Amino acid sequence: MAGPYHAIVVGGGHNGLVAGAYLAKAGARTVVLEARPKVGGAVDTSAPFPNHPEIKVSTYSYVMSLLPAFIIEELELGRHGYDVTPFGPYYQAFPDGRSITIYGDDANKTYESIAQFSTKDAEALPAYEAWLHGVTEVVGPLLHHVPPNVGSRTVGDLLSQLKAAWSMRHLGARGVADATRLFTMSLSELLDRWFESEQMKTIMMVDGLIGQWSGPDEPGTAYVLLHHAIGGVGGGESHTVNWGFPRGGMGSVADSIRAAAASFGCEIRTEARVQRILTERGRAVGVALDSGEELRAPIVVSCIHPKIAFLQLLDRSELPEDFVFDIESWKTRSGVVKINVAMSELPDFIADPGTKQQDHHTGSVELCLSREYAERAFQDAHLEHKAATRPFVDGAIPTTIDTELAPDGVHVFSMFSQWVPHEWSQEPHREELEAYADRAIDLYTELAPNFRDAVIDRQVIGPYDMEQELGLIGGNIFHGELTVDQLFHMRPSPGFADYRTPIRGLYHGSSATHAGGGVNGLPGWQAYRAARADRRRPKRLARGSRSSGTE
Helix, strand or coil, X not given: CECCCCEEEECCEHHHHHHHHHHHHCCCCEEEECCCCCCECCCCEEXXXXXXXXXXXXXXXXXXXXXXXXXXXXCCHHHHCCCEEECCCEEEECCCXXXXXXXXXXXXXXXXXXXXXXXXXXXXXXXXXXXXXXXXXXXXXXXXXXXXXXXXXXXXXXXXXXXXXXXXXHHHHHHHHHHHHHHHCCHHHHHHHHCCCHHHHHHHHHHHCCCCCCCCCCCCCHHHXXXXXXXXXXXXXXXXXXXXXXXXXXXXHHHHHHHHHHHCCCEEECCCCEEEEEEECCEEEEEEECCCCEEECCEEEECCCHHHHHHCCCCHHHCCHHHHHHHHCCCCCCCEEEEEEEECCCCCCCCCCCCCCCHHHCCEEXXXXXXXXXXXXXXXXXXXXXXXXXXXXXXXXXXXXXXXXCCCCCEEEEEEEECCCHHHHHCCCHHHHHHHHHHHHHHHHHHCCCHHHHEEEEEEECHHHHHHHHCCHHHCCCCCCCCHHHCHHHXXXXXXXXXXXXXXXXXXXXXXXXXXXXXXXXXXXXHHHHHHHHHHCCCCCCCCCHHHCCC
């Protein structure tokens, strides 16, 4: 039996590393346990092409925006290699030979591009950006706050509910209505309120679809647009184009957090799979590893998927029945396929010819020709239970900015694509996935005729791979769908959205908690704060009856 530790973190993804770093910085003897041979989880850089080991890709996640400045500063990530460069514009080429380009730093170029399709839309964009900025200014800070225990009648919880309501006071009646729309409307309905051209609506909807098990016509999809608009890289004014590429790929982000944690004295162990979380009389006391080793600590932080943490590593009899029901019912579907493509040259688009690097190569290079195109891609997977005939792709070419990933002249095209049936998380479906990837490449080739011939090699990662390799149940990149019924005080269960669990001393810091979704580290930070607050209290009550609000 190893120890004594003050804290054990289960899972070495970015949230686990953030939790471990903060715990160690606070003076706790901390160990982070990761089942895989390396830390980072989906925040990973790899060399997946056996015949071309010199080419590296961001394996799963692929861009940065949501990591808060205070985490970067407090963990001194810049000193440990964190370096993100804002990327270029959003770009969509169309089969008719035209294209639309949305810049984050050049309003005049953006106006000219949009005005090809609608002068009204070009004039509406600044007002839309201002409106979105106004909502994110109020709603955004809520991601840094612990959700109140809505419905509880205890004095402390009632005060928390009042505090949350008070924080929204600046919205006013009109602002509350706007926020309500973002949480309840479909992307299609929201964008119909602002724009008239199909091309403009199409380019503006992309951020609301990424990672979702829903098409643009689904109520509630507008929130994901807001979620992605809250971040920012480079200090630009745009809340649409606000992403960046990390130097060295996404794995460099995980490496910087790992190095920061180690600098504070955190021990990090890989190939250390946790078999179960140890409890005694309703309190977490440590973990047992697959190897048979047991580690003891009064604080255990789980940063892995809740279905694994609560349904596999604990005995269900130790948890309240309603909590178990909520975790069993937790929606974690996905139709995401990540395709990493190595290319001998940049795409030569009919709409914007040339293989020499241009602005449109440096940002998001989309494959979404209309709202109907996106909705059809989802319904292929959802209703017809087949891979999309014409996949939706959020594309990016990080090598246009980060030259560390590939030799000169070689480029990496990252395709975050959707949708395949969510049931594909249960089986590999290799042949179908390869055919799906072929279709995505063929569709880009219709817009840029040199595309297919420029492909050197490719890697295709489906939902099954993500679940088996990373523990992303269903292949869902957010550890749970970002739908209204799984947000804020409902994430992951009513009464337990404060990063605590029914087991005393066991904290939850995965992306399935409030603020989770994207590489932001907030769940890990909040789990640390909850543990720190509890250690400062002389005694805490059991949490088993928390959801009743009668304690």
